[in-house]
Amino acid sequence: MKALIEEFIYYLTVERGLAENTLESYARDLERYSAFLSKHGITKFEATNKTNVMAYLLHLQKQGKATSTISRHLASLKSFYQYLLREKHIEQDPTVNLESPKLQKKLPRVLSVEEVEILLNQPRLNEPAGSRDKAMLELLYATGIRVSELISLDLDHVNLEMGYVRCFGKGSKERIIPIGSLAKKYVEEYLHRGRVRLIKSKGETALFVNHHGRRMTRQGFWKIIKKYAREAGIKKDITPHTLRHSFATHLLENGADLRSVQEMLGHADITTTQIYTHLTRGRLREVYSKTHPRA
Incomplete structure (x- = not known):
């Protein structure tokens, strides 16, 4: 079973050029599934059927896993079994006609413009790490890129003269996103004052580096944004994606069209971007109730 999982991940x-995080997620899901099968005396995927898959999904449910997690596991199994069928490792796909549990769409948590302002003003610019953190936060809010895309940026992915950033999203799809004057200013300051003092090797290509002089990690950035949220006194539960969500919401609130926001976020489907319109409608209702004399 391990060999087939490795073959699928390869x-x-x-063939698909999926991001490292996605590959790790697939591998993790399939390893858990194979461990469940082994525990029940099944050592080959060829010997599995729909009952085994349903038993596994029920097992996840009994463990108290969220609906979104169970849906992701099923999606991993569907992709895997379709691959096994196509490669003739199995004769029937046991996941056919199995539907994911219905998801309740959660609205992403966003910061107000004032909260973003406070958060972005926390880093100490006289320190190399503070200069880096300021540039990272400003760039994240200016472009709405994913944290994985932010930490994957190399020096030649940012063109400060022309004012754009080139990033590679899911499936290695490239997109060009404009950056504003403030983000340009702080990235430039970081390059001239912060990065030169943080790097240990002149051959390092990463734009953002940690205190070891190597590429910043997702976990490293998560700690950074949590620290500044605490210092800013923001009580909301901030995740690395919070500035991305805030970027999209604030653009739509100020009249940006949905297609442009979709393109900047790198969403393959506009329905993914439409979740932000629910947030802006809620904001409109709030403004109306506070300002209309007969509300």
């Missing part, structure tokens, strides 16, 4: 890497 296929996703080479």
Whole structure:
């Protein structure tokens, strides 16, 4: 079973060009599934059927896993079994006609413009790490890129003269996103004052580096944004995606069209971007109730 999982992950890497985080997620889901099968005396995927898959999903449910987690596991199994069928490792796909549990769409948590302002003003610019943190936060809010895209940026992915950033999203899809004057200013300051003092090797290509002089990690950035949220006195539960959500919401609130926001966020489907319109409608209702004399 392990060999087939590795073969599938290799296929996703080479043929589909999926991001490392996605590959790790697939591998983790499938390893848990194979461990469940082994515990129940099944040592080959060829010997599995729909009952085994349903038993596994029920097992996840009994463990108290969220609906979104169970849906993700089923999506991983569907992709895997379709691959096994296509490669003739199995004769029937046991996941056919199995539907994901219905998801309750959660609205993303966003910061107000004032909260973003306070958060972005926390880093100490006289320190190399503070200069880096300021540039990272400003760039994240200016572009709405994912944290994985932010930490993957190399020096040649940012063109400060022309005012744009080139990033590679899911499936290695490239997109060009404009950056504003403030983000440009702080990235430039970081390059001239902060990065030169943080890097240990002149051959380092990463734009944002940690105190070891190597590429910043997702976990490293998560700690940074949590620290500044605490210092700013923001009580909301901030995640690395909070500034991305705030970027999209604030653009729509100020009249940006949905298609442009979709393109900047790198969403393949506009329905993913439409979740932010629910937030802006809620904001409109709030403004109306506070300002209309007969509300």
